[in-house]
Amino acid sequence: MPFNTEFKPVSLKHTTLFKPMKVGKTMVLHRAIIPPLNKMRADPETHILNEELSIEYHGQRSQSPGTMIITEPGNISPEAGGYAGSPVIYSKVQMEVWQKFFSKIHENKSFAWVQLYALGSQASPKFLKANGYKYVSASAGAYIDEIFEKKLRKQIIPKLV
Ligand SMILES: Cc1cc2nc3c(=O)[nH]c(=O)nc-3n(C[C@H](O)[C@H](O)[C@H](O)COP(=O)(O)O)c2cc1C
Known part of the structure; x- marks a missing residue:
């Protein structure tokens, strides 16, 4: 696709993009929401999330307080993931790793929702x-x-x- 040289940026100042919004019981402070994006970086044997990358990635993206992040999927069983590298979330041991990057997001006063996944x-x-x-x-x-x-x-x- 060629680069559009005619593109004129439009100000979003008067839109609701930077206005707070209630999601369930949570007040998010703007509407630039991070959608679920699978990183495929889980351990291929254990399917456990890559701790180091997750903390770094979510730490960067939660820097603006009040950001809503829908995390990459947590597969409800190993077979539900459907791809090697897709992380699982069904036991206490696995939850402990997820918890570490949730803490990073919360430290930045932002919020995480987990996408639960069964790829079918x-x-x-x-x-x-x-x-x-x-x-x-x-x-x-x-x-x-x-x-x-x-x-x-x-x-x-x-x-x-
Ligand atoms: C690298 C990558 C990983 C993605 N992983 C997921 C995922 O785990 N779950 C999901 O529901 N959508 C996933 N998506 C789809 C994105 O959520 C979707 O692209 C996003 O909502 C933006 O929508 P759009 O592509 O229609 O603009 C992924 C997309 C990309 C590019």
Whole structure:
């Protein structure tokens, strides 16, 4: 896509972007919200979150007090992640690591919501096969594209109708 040289920046001063907003019981101080962005940096064996990177990353992004951060997904079981490197969140040991970067966010007076994840139909066929996980999905037939569907049928569910 070519760079748009005609682009004229528009002032957001009179919009609600920098106005507080109540989310549940929490008052966030502006609406530039960080969406869930999986970093794929969890330990490939244990699926435990990368502590050092998480603290650094979230420390940087929570610097403006009152920021709302929806964290990268916490997989509700190893097979729910669907990809190697996607972090898990279902035991006390794993929670302790997540807690460390929540503390960093809270230190900056910002807020964290955790995205809970079960990748279902979007899981990587290669990952499922390598780990002997089942292909479990609430939305059967919802494949990303034909290539993905072919891989899935070949590797995981050859008899699927
Ligand atoms: C590197 C990357 C990782 C992402 N990870 C997640 C994720 O873990 N969960 C999710 O719901 N969306 C994920 N997304 C989608 C983003 O949340 C989405 O791009 C964001 O809300 C911005 O929306 P837009 O792309 O429609 O502008 C990811 C996107 C990128 C680029």
